[in-house]
Amino acid sequence: MDWPFLLDVFHQLLSGLPLTLQLAALSLSVGFVLAVLVAAAVGSPFPPLRWVARAHVELFRGTPLLVQIFLIYYGLGQITPLRQSFLWPFLREPYWCAILALALNTSAYTAEIIRGAVQAVPAGEVEAARACGMSGFMLRRRIIWPIALRQGLPVYGSEAILMIKATSLASIITLTEVTGIAYKLISSTYRVLEIFVVTGAIYLTLTFLLSSALSLAERRLHAHHKPS
Amino acid sequence: MNLGIIELLGFGSQGWGGPLLKAAGVTLAAASCGFFLGSLLGICGASLKLARAGVLRTIGHFYTTVFRGVPEILVVYLFYFGGSVVLTNAMNSGGFPGFYSLPAFAIGVIAVGVVSGAYQTEAFRSAFLRLDRGQIEAGTACGMSKLLLLRRIIAPQTLRVALPALGNIWQSVLKETSLLSVIGLTELLRQAGTAAGSTRQPLLFYGAAAVMFLIIGRITGLILTRMENHLAKPWRR
Numbered sequence: 001m002d003w004p005f006l007l008d009v010f011h012q013l014l015s016g017l018p019l020t021l022q023l024a025a026l027s028l029s030v031g032f033v034l035a036v037l038v039a040a041a042v043g044s045p046f047p048p049l050r051w052v053a054r055a056h057v058e059l060f061r062g063t064p065l066l067v068q069i070f071l072i073y074y075g076l077g078q079i080t081p082l083r084q085s086f087l088w089p090f091l092r093e094p095y096w097c098a099i100l101a102l103a104l105n106t107s108a109y110t111a112e113i114i115r116g117a118v119q120a121v122p123a124g125e126v127e128a129a130r131a132c133g134m135s136g137f138m139l140r141r142r143i144i145w146p147i148a149l150r151q152g153l154p155v156y157g158s159e160a161i162l163m164i165k166a167t168s169l170a171s172i173i174t175l176t177e178v179t180g181i182a183y184k185l186i187s188s189t190y191r192v193l194e195i196f197v198v199t200g201a202i203y204l205t206l207t208f209l210l211s212s213a214l215s216l217a218e219r220r221l222h223a224h225h226k227p228s
Numbered sequence: 229m230n231l232g233i234i235e236l237l238g239f240g241s242q243g244w245g246g247p248l249l250k251a252a253g254v255t256l257a258a259a260s261c262g263f264f265l266g267s268l269l270g271i272c273g274a275s276l277k278l279a280r281a282g283v284l285r286t287i288g289h290f291y292t293t294v295f296r297g298v299p300e301i302l303v304v305y306l307f308y309f310g311g312s313v314v315l316t317n318a319m320n321s322g323g324f325p326g327f328y329s330l331p332a333f334a335i336g337v338i339a340v341g342v343v344s345g346a347y348q349t350e351a352f353r354s355a356f357l358r359l360d361r362g363q364i365e366a367g368t369a370c371g372m373s374k375l376l377l378l379r380r381i382i383a384p385q386t387l388r389v390a391l392p393a394l395g396n397i398w399q400s401v402l403k404e405t406s407l408l409s410v411i412g413l414t415e416l417l418r419q420a421g422t423a424a425g426s427t428r429q430p431l432l433f434y435g436a437a438a439v440m441f442l443i444i445g446r447i448t449g450l451i452l453t454r455m456e457n458h459l460a461k462p463w464r465r
Contacts, residue, residue, distance in 0.1 A: 062445050063438040064406035067417055071438065074430035161297075168299035172410060179302055192310040200298040207297050 002194070009198045012181055017202070019177040023167040027102035028160055034103060035110035042115055053111070060108035066169055068105055073097040073173050098170035106163050113159060117152030118144060150221050157214035161207045168203075178202055236427060237436060244423040244433065251419035252440050258336050258415060259402045265341025266401065267394075270348025277353050288349065295346035301407050304339045308411045311335055336408035336415075344401045351397060355390035356382070388459040395452040399445055406441075416440055 041053035060068065076082055076091050090096040121144050129143040171180030182199040186192055239245040276288030295303065312329035319328050359382065367377045409418035420437035424430040 059438070059442070062442045064403035064417065064441060066406045066409070067420075067434055067438045067441065070417070070421070071431070071434040074424065075434050076431075078429070078431045165297075165299040168301050169407075171301070179299055182302065183305060186305055186309050190309060190313055192306060192313055196302065196306045196310075199302055200294060203299060203302075204293070204297045 005191070006194060006198055009185060009195055010202075012185065013178050013199060013202055016176055016178040016181040019170075019175060020164075020167050020179075020206075023098060023102065023170055023175075023177060024160075024164045027099050027106060027167070028163055030099065030103040031106035031110055031163075034107035035114055038107055038111035039114040039118070042111065043118075057108045057111055060105050061112070065101065065105050065166055066172065069098065069101040069169060069173060072101045094170070094173040094175055098167075098173060098175060102163065102166060102170075105166070106159065109159050109162075110156065113152050113155050114148070116155070117148040120151045121147045150218075153214065153218055153221065157211060160214075161210055164206055164210065165203065233432060236423075236429065236432060244419075244427075247419050248416070248423070248433075248436060248440065251414055251416045252444065254333070254413065255402070255405050255415040255441075256444060258333060258340065258405045258408060258413065259398075261337040262340030262405065263344055263398055263401045265337060266344030266348050266397070269341060269345025270352050273345060273349030274352035274356060277349060278356060292346045292349050295343050296350075300339075300343050300404055301410070303343050304336070304407050304411060307335045307339045307342075308332075311338075332408065332411050332413040335411060336405065336413050340401055340404055340408070343404065344397055347397045347400075348394065351390045351393035352386060355386045355393070358389050359385055384459075388456075388463075391452070391456050391459060395449065395456070398448065398452065402445055402448070403441065 038053045038056055041049045042057070044050055044053075072091075073094060076097075082088065082091065091100075125143055125147060126139070129139050134142060167177060168179035170177055171183060174180075176184070178199060182195055186195050189195070235243055237243060237245050237248070273288050273291055276284045277292070279285055279288070312327070315328045315330060316326075319326070363381055363385075364377065367381045372380065405415055406417040408415055409421065412418070414422075416437045417434075420433040424433040427433070
């Protein structure tokens, strides 16, 4: 075992960690907000809105993320009005293109998770709440959202883990996050296995930390089910 | 440069329809081979994870943890660069100097297979665990050997229960093959990239690739749903 080399690789990879975390955190939060809107649109009484939302979900779940990244990074520049708009300074940057692609991608999956979680709220609970005189926002805030959160959190957790892994594709449009650095190291040293092990360990640590945090949150949300 | 969309996507001398369709074939072939390899690995992995010996269980657990937790693109790099290092060393020590590398298709199939194998391990394992213990006991009581028990009782029922999960894994395998464009395999995405580069129409060609992925996913999804229904027939009430 060449420990000094492994340590050196580890240090170099760590310099890409902030970017990986940024990409994951930003795209997950933007994606979540979008997902709430999409889920609301899917359930809206206005048909055209419903169609657009369904198309969004189908499109982003049915095509590879890499195709979406390329469409945004290379394709958007072809639209002249967009190139002349105030958005162009952002959309020219691979960083914002990656975040936009990742956020749109996760929003489609998350919208389905939200829809499933809300549908899984037992009808009896909603009825009981209505019988108590709750409706509208209060019904959602007190009954539907808390129960849906409990149902949806484990599934959302695995989506978040998939997103951490998906940030690695940003390296293909020149961003030097953890995988981008790993690629440079591999292609310059050809010490494939060692670099794979160190890079893999970093990603496994990230996903382990995230899943631990989520199971802690789950336990707190289910605290009332515990025998006291 | 002022060709219409029809000419660009068509099958004429300046159209990219032919190459794109061929690339779609490569995508489908790579995904099918990778998925099949993944099924073999998944069955092995599930047997390991269900084994009595602790060592085997640890190996199985290690396999699924690593290949489900590491980005797929990293696994592609592992086999792409690792394969050429191993092959070059072997050839050089065998008296053939120079640099060698495996064909991109083979590497792609291995990488996609190993990753999907980790997911398929979980699908097969949980399907096996949902099997009714009484049926295995009944089979043994009827005097079935282990092999016969596997063929008549365990395999058909595990497959039926695992099929919906396998269908989801197939869809992600299909999309994962797009990563093989980075190691030079001329599948859909790479062919679309070439076309986009030479015609300066990225929106059109990446859009076309996206649509073709959607179509392949839809059609294969329909076939899988049919298979599910077919296998579920004996259980229908």
